[in-house]
Amino acid sequence: MPSIEQTFSLQVPSSTENLALIRDFVTSIGEQSGLGADELPKLELAVDEACANVIEHAYGHDKTQQVTIRATFDADEIRIEVVDSGRGFDPDEVPEQDLARLIKERKTGGLGMRLIRSLMDEVHYELQPGEKNELHMTMKLKKEPADR
Amino acid sequence: MPKPFSVRKATEGDLSILSPEGYLDAHTAPEFERTIQEEIAGGRCRIVADCQKLDYISSAGLGVFMGFIEEIRDQGGDIKICGLAPKVRQVFELLGFDAVFDLVEDLPAVVRKFAESPTKEV
Numbered sequence: 341m342p343s344i345e346q347t348f349s350l351q352v353p354s355s356t357e358n359l360a361l362i363r364d365f366v367t368s369i370g371e372q373s374g375l376g377a378d379e380l381p382k383l384e385l386a387v388d389e390a391c392a393n394v395i396e397h398a399y400g401h402d403k404t405q406q407v408t409i410r411a412t413f414d415a416d417e418i419r420i421e422v423v424d425s426g427r428g429f430d431p432d433e434v435p436e437q438d439l440a441r442l443i444k445e446r447k448t449g450g451l452g453m454r455l456i457r458s459l460m461d462e463v464h465y466e467l468q469p470g471e472k473n474e475l476h477m478t479m480k481l482k483k484e485p486a487d488r
Numbered sequence: 489m490p491k492p493f494s495v496r497k498a499t500e501g502d503l504s505i506l507s508p509e510g511y512l513d514a515h516t517a518p519e520f521e522r523t524i525q526e527e528i529a530g531g532r533c534r535i536v537a538d539c540q541k542l543d544y545i546s547s548a549g550l551g552v553f554m555g556f557i558e559e560i561r562d563q564g565g566d567i568k569i570c571g572l573a574p575k576v577r578q579v580f581e582l583l584g585f586d587a588v589f590d591l592v593e594d595l596p597a598v599v600r601k602f603a604e605s606p607t608k609e610v
Contacts, residue, residue, distance in 0.1 A: 356515035363544075381575050388546050392514040439554070439584045448521075448555035451547035451583055458582050 343415035346372075354395045354405040354424075362391050362409055366420070373413035376482050383418065383479055386459040389452040390422040390475050396449075398426030398473060413481070417461075420477045428469030495523045503602060504532040505595070509541040512549035521552045524567075528556065533565025534606070536598045540571030545579050553589065566590070566607045570598045 350365045352358040366387045370380045391407055399405040408423040431453040442450050457463055462478040493516035496507040504527045508520055527535055537553070557567055568590040572580065580586055590608045592598050 356513070359513050359515055359546075360511065381578075385546060385579065388513060392546065392548060396514065439588060443554055443558055443588065446555055446558050448551035449547070451550060451554075455547050455579070455582060 345412060345414045347410060347412040349408060349410045351406050351408045353403050354399040354401070354407050354426075355403045356392065356395055356401075358407075359388055359391060359395075362407075363388055365409065366411060369411040369413065370418060373418045374481060375418060375479070379479060379482060382459040383420070386456045386477055386479075387420055387422070389456050390420075390477065393429070393452050394422060394424045394426065394473075394475075397429050398424045400426075402426075415481070417478050417480050420479075422475040422477075424473050425471060426469075426473065428467040428473050430465060430467055432465070493519060495520055497523065499532075500536075500595075500599065502532075503534050503536050503599065505536045505538055507538045507541060508549075509543075511544040512542060512552075513544065513546045514548035517548040517552050520549065521555070524552060524556050528559065528563075533560045533563045534602060535560065535565065535567045536595065536602075537567060537569045538571050538595055538598075539569060539576060540573075540594075542571075542573070542576055545576050547579075547583070550580065550583060550585060553585070557588070561607050564607065566602070568592060568598050568601055568608075570594050 348369050352361060363384050367380060367384050370383045375383060387409065394407050395401060405426060410421040412419045436454060437450060460477040461480050464476050466474045493510040493512060498505045506523055512520060553567060560567055570592045571594055572591060580591060590601055592601050
């Protein structure tokens with residue numbers, strides 16, 4: 341049976357207040373895609389982290405800006421794109437610090453990208469600072485056995 | 489459409505018991521941060537985070553634990569965490585927080601742990 345690709349999108353003002361709405365959106369799409377119960381919270385958390393990064397770092401909590409989340413799935417995978425037009429931030433250019441060092445320096449951040457990378461199967465960025473930055477994340481579908 | 493978050497405070501002997509409830513994310517983490525700050529300012533550095541009613545945590549929530557633990561241990565105290573639901577515990581473990589914090593089953597176990605090991609050796 342051919343796989344039908346479906347795409348959904350949500351655009352919200354850049355405010356942490358909207359993280360709950362974003363999580364609900366992604367969870368709903370994940371459920372529709374047939375994502376397993378173990379994987380659904382991972383998708384929810386990865387998208388929360390990505391959007392929180394945009395709100396905080398790309399837009400500096402400027403609520404007049406917009407964050408767009410696009411979710412596409414087919415029979416094999418679910419792909420998420422988080423799009424912003426803020427300051428481009430390439431996490432690959434920031435060395436990953438270990439937890440002990442972050443604690444020593446009394447940091448409260450620096451964990452989000454690490455989480456995203458450990459939760460998703462593929463992660464990459466396309467950056468055009470001030471124009472369009474896109475974070476692409478993919479999770480392979482490990483579907484639960486159908487009820488008999 | 490913010491999800492509810494609140495923190496209840498109680499004491500048991502010299503332990504401050506903080507019970508975060510609901511969704512701890514980048515939006516609600518500042519409230520949790522303020523609560524811990526108040527405890528430190530009041531000289532209460534033996535802190536239990538009783539998370540049995542915590543439904544969700546993101547790295548912003550974990551960042552609160554991370555940002556204060558050094559100061560608290562410098563003062564001879566600790567933050568010990570109990571009652572984590574499997575989904576929430578998984579996030580702590582993914583980032584290696586189980587090596588840095590005592591994650592224990594429930595409140596009685598935390599009380600015992602504070603008696604045995606006031607500050608986790610890391």
